[in-house]
Amino acid sequence: AFGRRSSSTMLQFTWFGRQVDVNQLKNYLDSNGNPINWNNSYYSNPYFIAYNNTVSQRRDRIFGNVNLNYKFWENFTANLRIGNDHYNDRRKIRIAYGTNGTPYGSYQETAYALNENNVELTLDYNKKLSDDFALDILAGGNLQSNYYESNDQKAPKLAVSGLYTLNNSRDPLVSSSYYSQQKKNSVFSSGQLSFRNYAFLNVTARNDWSSTLPVQNNSYFYPSANASVILSDALDIKSDALSYLKVRGGWSKVGKDSDPYLLVNTYPFNTPFGSNPLLTVNDKSLNSKLKPETTSSSEVGTEIGLFNNRVKVDLSYYNTNSYNQILNLDVSPSTGYNSKLLNAGKINNRGFEAQLNVTPVSTNGFKWDVTANFATNRSKVLKLDDAGLLQSYRIDTYDVDIVAPIGQKYGTLLGTAYLRNDKGQIVVDANGIPEADSNRKSLGSFQPKWTGGVTNTFSYKGVTLSFLVDAKVGGSLYSGSYATGLYTGVLAQTLPGRDAEHGGLAYYYSGNNKSTSPVQLIGSASAPNGETVYHDGIIFKGVTESGAANTAILPAEQYYKALYSIDEHNVFSSTYVKLRELTLGFALPSKWTSKLGASSASLSFIGRNLWIIHKNVPNIDPETALNTGNGQGQEDLTLPTTRSLGFSLRLNF
Numbered sequence: 001a002f003g004r005r006s007s008s009t010m011l012q013f014t015w016f017g018r019q020v021d022v023n024q025l026k027n028y029l030d031s032n033g034n035p036i037n038w039n040n041s042y043y044s045n046p047y048f049i050a051y052n053n054t055v056s057q058r059r060d061r062i063f064g065n066v067n068l069n070y071k072f073w074e075n076f077t078a079n080l081r082i083g084n085d086h087y088n089d090r091r092k093i094r095i096a097y098g099t100n101g102t103p104y105g106s107y108q109e110t111a112y113a114l115n116e117n118n119v120e121l122t123l124d125y126n127k128k129l130s131d132d133f134a135l136d137i138l139a140g141g142n143l144q145s146n147y148y149e150s151n152d153q154k155a156p157k158l159a160v161s162g163l164y165t166l167n168n169s170r171d172p173l174v175s176s177s178y179y180s181q182q183k184k185n186s187v188f189s190s191g192q193l194s195f196r197n198y199a200f201l202n203v204t205a206r207n208d209w210s211s212t213l214p215v216q217n218n219s220y221f222y223p224s225a226n227a228s229v230i231l232s233d234a235l236d237i238k239s240d241a242l243s244y245l246k247v248r249g250g251w252s253k254v255g256k257d258s259d260p261y262l263l264v265n266t267y268p269f270n271t272p273f274g275s276n277p278l279l280t281v282n283d284k285s286l287n288s289k290l291k292p293e294t295t296s297s298s299e300v301g302t303e304i305g306l307f308n309n310r311v312k313v314d315l316s317y318y319n320t321n322s323y324n325q326i327l328n329l330d331v332s333p334s335t336g337y338n339s340k341l342l343n344a345g346k347i348n349n350r351g352f353e354a355q356l357n358v359t360p361v362s363t364n365g366f367k368w369d370v371t372a373n374f375a376t377n378r379s380k381v382l383k384l385d386d387a388g389l390l391q392s393y394r395i396d397t398y399d400v401d402i403v404a405p406i407g408q409k410y411g412t413l414l415g416t417a418y419l420r421n422d423k424g425q426i427v428v429d430a431n432g433i434p435e436a437d438s439n440r441k442s443l444g445s446f447q448p449k450w451t452g453g454v455t456n457t458f459s460y461k462g463v464t465l466s467f468l469v470d471a472k473v474g475g476s477l478y479s480g481s482y483a484t485g486l487y488t489g490v491l492a493q494t495l496p497g498r499d500a501e502h503g504g505l506a507y508y509y510s511g512n513n514k515s516t517s518p519v520q521l522i523g524s525a526s527a528p529n530g531e532t533v534y535h536d537g538i539i540f541k542g543v544t545e546s547g548a549a550n551t552a553i554l555p556a557e558q559y560y561k562a563l564y565s566i567d568e569h570n571v572f573s574s575t576y577v578k579l580r581e582l583t584l585g586f587a588l589p590s591k592w593t594s595k596l597g598a599s600s601a602s603l604s605f606i607g608r609n610l611w612i613i614h615k616n617v618p619n620i621d622p623e624t625a626l627n628t629g630n631g632q633g634q635e636d637l638t639l640p641t642t643r644s645l646g647f648s649l650r651l652n653f
Contacts, residue, residue, distance in 0.1 A: 010637035012043045014481065015488045022046075035098045044100040052096035061087035065118075075127045086115040097161035104157035107164045116146040132196050139189040147181045180260040183211040198233035202226050202250075210257035213290055220257075220292040226250025232305075244305030244312075249298075256293040258326050262341055263288045284328060285337040293343075295322040312357040320349040327384075327393055344385045345393065347410060351377035366460045374452040379410035398626060400443065400478045400567050402633050409445035413476050413633050415567030417441035426542035432552025433562045434540055443571045444476025446633030453580065462587035464604075468580045469613070472622075477574035478567060480636025481620050487564040489557065491619065497538035498556035572617035579611040598651045608644045 020038045028048040030036050037045040044053075065083030072078065089112040097105040122140030129135055155169030166173060188206040207221045228248035231237070237245065265286050267279040301316030325345040331337055354374045361368040381404045384390035392405040400415035418426045419435040427435050453470030485491035489498075537553040540562075544550060554562070563569045585604035593601040615622045621641040625632050 008637055009046050009049065010481070010639060011484070012039075012046060014484045014490060014637060015039070015042075016490065018490065040100070042100060044098070048096070049099070052094070053099060054094050056092045057089065059087055059089045061085075063087075076123070076125045079122045079124070081118070081120045081122075083118045083120075084116070086113075088113050092164070094164050097158060104170060105161065106154060106156050107158060107166065107168070108152065108154040109166060110150065110152045113149045114146070116144070119143045134194045134197075136192045136194075137189070138191070139187075141188070142184075142186040144184045144186070145182070147179070149177075149179045151175075151177045181211070182260050184257070185209045196233075198230040200228050204252075208255060208257070210292070212258045212260050212262065213292060214263055214288055217289070217291045218257075220255035220294070222253045222255045222294075224250065224252035226252075226299075240308055241306060242304075243307065243309045244303065246303040247300075248302070249300040251296070251298045253294065253296045256295070258290055258292075262286050262326070263290060281336065283338040285331070285335070285340040287341040287343075290326060290341070291324050291343045293322065293325050295320060297321075310359045310362070312355075314353075314355040316353045318349075318351055318353075321382075322347045322349075323383075329384075329390065330394060342385065344383075344390070345381070345404070346383040347379060347404070348382050349377060349379045351375065367458070369455075369457040369459075371455040371457075372452065374450060376450040377447070379447060381406050381408065381410055398634055399480050399483070399636055400571075400634055401440070402446070405442075408442070409447055411446040411633055413443040413445065413478055413567075413571060414440050415443050415478065415571070416565065417443065417568040418566060421543065421547065425547075426540075427545060428540055428542040428550045428552070430544070430552075432540055432542075432550050432554050433558070434542055434566060436566055441568070443478070443568055446475050446477070446574070448472045448574070449474030464583070464585040464587075466581075466583045466585075468582075469577065470580045471575075471577040473575050475574040476571050476633060477617055477622060477625075478571050478634040479617055479620060480570075480634065481638070482572075482618060483564050483567075483570040484637065485619065486560045486570075489560060493618065494556065494560050496556075497559060572622075574622045575614070575616050576612060576622040577614040578609070579613060580609065582607045582610055593651070596651065598653050600652045602650050604648045604650075606644075606646050606648060609641060610643055 017038055025037065025045050026047050028035055028037070028045040028051075035045055035048045037043055037048070063083075063085040065081055068080040070078045091110045091112075093106075093108040093110070095102050095106040097103070099105060120140060120142040122138055124136070124138045126136040127134070152175065153166055154174045155166050155171075156174055157170040158164075159168050159170045186206060186208045188204070190202065190204040193201045202225065204224045205221070206223075207219060209219050211218070226249065228246060230244070230246045232242065232245040263286055265282060267281060270278045270280050272278050297318060297320040299316055299318040301314070304313040304315075305311070306313075323346040324343045325347070327342055327344050328339045329342055329344065331340045352375070356370075356372045358370045358372075359367065360370065381393070384393055384404075384406060390406075392403045394401055394403050395411065396402040400413050403412050403414050404410045405412055416436045417440070419437045421427055429435055451470070451472045453468055455466060455468045457464065457466040459465075482491070482493075486494060537555045538559045539553055540550055540559065542550045583604055583606050585602055588601040588603060590600070593599070612621065620635060620638075624635040624638050624641060626634055626636065626638070
């Protein structure tokens with residue numbers, strides 16, 4: 001966090017003086033045209049940054065396809081499709097003169113070009129073989145090619161303030177470029193055999209040849225098969241209680257290639273040494289024997305309709321194994337590299353999904369529908385390398401490491417933890433400061449125990465009210481905002497132990513909940529985490545190395561700064577319950593819509609992300625994360641999430 005003083009507005013607000021009136025910063029230049037701010041030593045005025053440090057983007061995109069269809073005879077057709085998607089993206093990044101950390105400003109231009117072309121031919125044959133059987137067969141091939149190109153040039157220091165051109169540079173331009181091509185050829189087929197329109201068998205097969213894999217491994221085949229039976233039709237069940245019953249099951253195998261240019265080690269150009277070109281090795285050792293990744297999955301499920309389909313249930317269970325994954329594994333720098341590309345790893349995912357639709361009331365124009373869903377997934381690392389030498393793979397790192405350890409959950413948080421004795425008590429040093437364990441510890445996984453939601457929809461004579469409440473239960477989240485807020489002392493959670501020095505009042509916090517009345521901090525009182533608060537500081541609840549109870553009083557500033565470096569203290573459950581969406585809709589009268597030539601129309605008012613009903617992590621939205629991929633499980637000074645209000649008008653002609 002502290003390495004981003006000049007660029008992070010959220011970091012500035014986490015250090016912000018509570019006495020500063022933000023409105024007084026709107027006029028961000030003094031009479032001489034120099035930027036002003038509440039703290040010029042470390043930060044730029046947030047309004048100065050917003051209006052002067054800008055990023056512009058222009059994207060020109062053209063895409064489309066041509067389809068040619070030819071029917072040889074009634075049951076046999078051919079289709080040729082040629083499609084292309086191309087776009088250019090240009091971005092200009094301006095950093096103004098006087099920006100803290102970049103006093104001379106900078107200017108950068110980046111250009112991207114992407115193109116994807118597909119040529120696909122399919123042959124489709126379908127025929128009713130008899131009164132009972134029908135057959136549908138498809139076969140085809142696809143030729144795919146794409147390229148990606150980027151060019152970046154930066155003037156690291158401006159020669160003249162306010163002139164944003166690449167020529168206006170004090171120092172030599174910093175340039176980089178990248179170009180990649182990729183081709184994939186495929187053949188595929190599928191077939192469906194149906195019996196009396198209630199029993200279905202589907203099989204597929206596909207083979208790809210990818211240019212990103214070595215010749216000996218660039219072909220990979222993956223099939224699938226699934227079957228389903230509508231038992232209520234097969235058994236001729238006619239019952240108001242059981243309206244519909246279907247069972248299904250399937251298995252599939254899917255292959256995946258790599259990104260381009262991961263096979264041969266090269267020597268990239270670096271900044272010249274004087275007048276001599278400089279070539280170095282990559283930090284990553286590439287692999288000329290890469291294999292395609294493979295994922296095999298199996299699934300079983302059922303669909304049930306009860307009471308004339310007033311109640312519908314959909315249940316499914318799946319089991320997925322991914323192996324030969326292309327992983328970038330850390331290696332000892334003594335090898336000449338920091339990491340090595342390998343086919344490694346076997347990860348198992350098992351999960352259960354359920355959906356329930358119920359119509360409790362449907363009478364006299366009034367209808368109430370309820371839709372509930374539930375999902376749980378368990379992801380576990382079964383193996384990394386064939387030799388069994390690797391015990392953990394680092395997925396991502398930021399404030400904490402996100403790892404995939406063998407035999408444990410995928411997405412485990414690894415960070416500093418309290419040093420504890422054999423009894424599990426936290427150990428403090430001679431000054432009463434909690435000690436950190438020398439070994440990094442597991443702090444939970446970002447995987448939730450389950451997710452789900454409930455939607456209620458009420459409709460009456462053209463008026464519809466619908467709201468969705470959803471939840472995520474379980475999972476761990478490291479909050480960098482909380483850690484930094486403890487260090488800076490701007491959080492309300494840092495009140496205990498410091499206002500007492502002046503005979504003032506403070507509120508005790510537990511999680512995100514404030515006590516109903518302030519507590520006079522005179523003598524001692526129990527703080528939220530079980531510490532003892534005195535008039536001159538806080539005693540951390542722990543023991544000395546000898547096992548004696550800690551009696552050292554820490555000044556509040558020293559106490560909260562000590563907690564900043566203990567990742568365990570800053571990890572919370574990411575459980576939440578939210579009012580995700582609320583919609584109020586009106587069907588407009590036909591006499592209005594007929595004037596527009598429309599058959600029907602509706603007007604809806606929509607609100608999203610309206611209310612966090614419950615959460616365990618303080619100060620932030622628990623859905624916040626560095627990104628939705630491997631960055632799950634940690635956040636750091638991210639922008640607050642927003643609530644949105646809007647409306648929609650739909651016309652049907």
